[in-house]
Amino acid sequence: MVMTVDGLRMRYGDTDVLDGVSFEARPGEVLALLGPNGAGKSTTIEILEGFRLRSAGHVDVLGADPATAGERWRSRIGIVLQSWRDHGNWRVGELLQHLGSCYTPYRSPWPTAELLDAVGLTEHSGQKIKTLSGGQRRRLDVAIGIVGRPDVLFLDEPTTGFDPEARSEFHELVRRLAAEQGTTVLLTTHDLDEASKLAHRILVLAAGRIIASGSVPDLTQLIAGEDEVGWTVDGQRFRKSTSDATAFVRELFATYGDALGELDVRRASLEDTYLALVREQA
Numbered sequence: 001m002v003m004t005v006d007g008l009r010m011r012y013g014d015t016d017v018l019d020g021v022s023f024e025a026r027p028g029e030v031l032a033l034l035g036p037n038g039a040g041k042s043t044t045i046e047i048l049e050g051f052r053l054r055s056a057g058h059v060d061v062l063g064a065d066p067a068t069a070g071e072r073w074r075s076r077i078g079i080v081l082q083s084w085r086d087h088g089n090w091r092v093g094e095l096l097q098h099l100g101s102c103y104t105p106y107r108s109p110w111p112t113a114e115l116l117d118a119v120g121l122t123e124h125s126g127q128k129i130k131t132l133s134g135g136q137r138r139r140l141d142v143a144i145g146i147v148g149r150p151d152v153l154f155l156d157e158p159t160t161g162f163d164p165e166a167r168s169e170f171h172e173l174v175r176r177l178a179a180e181q182g183t184t185v186l187l188t189t190h191d192l193d194e195a196s197k198l199a200h201r202i203l204v205l206a207a208g209r210i211i212a213s214g215s216v217p218d219l220t221q222l223i224a225g226e227d228e229v230g231w232t233v234d235g236q237r238f239r240k241s242t243s244d245a246t247a248f249v250r251e252l253f254a255t256y257g258d259a260l261g262e263l264d265v266r267r268a269s270l271e272d273t274y275l276a277l278v279r280e281q282a
């Protein structure tokens with residue numbers, strides 16, 4: 001396992017924000033951590049990055065405890081934080097070149113031109129960072145996170161402010177990192193469409209624990225009766241929820257044959273399941 005978290009607890013004052021969080025990640029796996037505002041997603045990620053000291057529990061990332069791991073370990077970790085860094089007067093290409101050079105004692109960094117191309121910033125290489133737009137700045141944050149070709153990449157709401165094209169290019173980049181370089185990715189997002197497109201596995205964090213985990217089909221099966229089938233018979237419109245849309249449609253055909261019209265099936269979405277899980281927990 002690349003990451004093992006077991007019984008992780010985090011207490012702020014007298015409140016347990018994380019109360020026994022456990023999960024694992026394999027090499028090349030993309031995990032999305034979902035949960036309502038304040039659920040503890042950033043806290044979890046910051047503990048795994050070694051930026052925050054946990055109250056209790058076992059955490060192992062790349063064979064080390066992030067709380068005590070050294071610089072060589074840090075060189076294998078890539079981080080895209082929620083908040084912006086302040087490198088305003090640096091130029092984009094210069095900064096990436098400089099940050100890349102910090103990795104050379106340990107590993108070979110991503111060549112600057114290739115990296116700029118991968119995040120769509122080639123045209124902005126000579127531009128001062130403080131003059132970038134919000135989305136361009138976020139692309140730079142992603143470039144900074146991956147410049148050392150990390151084995152594990154943490155992305156805290158990475159696509160906030162991205163336009164649809166940038167978002168889709170970013171998804172492609174994450175898929176490539178995972179598939180071609182075996183990078184393990186843990187990302188937080190409030191965009192359920194993004195989570196279902198990107199993640200091999202989704203973890204839902206609520207009330208201090210992982211209340212559900214699995215692929216999108218695994219999760220949508222947790223909530224029964226969510227598929228919706230619509231149809232018409234003799235011009236009259238009908239709609240029904242069912243836990244097994246295929247069997248239901250087969251029955252419709254058997255009953256109505258050629259009289260059946262305008263059939264549509266709406267599969268339970270990750271959003272339906274997520275909302276049901278979180279409401280149930282609340």
Ligand SMILES: Nc1ncnc2c1ncn2[C@@H]1O[C@H](COP(=O)(O)OP(=O)(O)OP(=O)(O)O)[C@@H](O)[C@H]1O
Nearest residue numbers: 012013017035036037038039040041042043044188
């Ligand atoms: N340093 C701190 N001291 C006290 N409480 C804190 C501290 N940092 C975070 N918290 C609290 O811990 C809880 C979890 O915060 P966290 O930022 O991890 O949530 P999140 O799931 O990332 O939320 P969001 O989706 O809004 O980014 C929140 O209630 C927050 O107010």
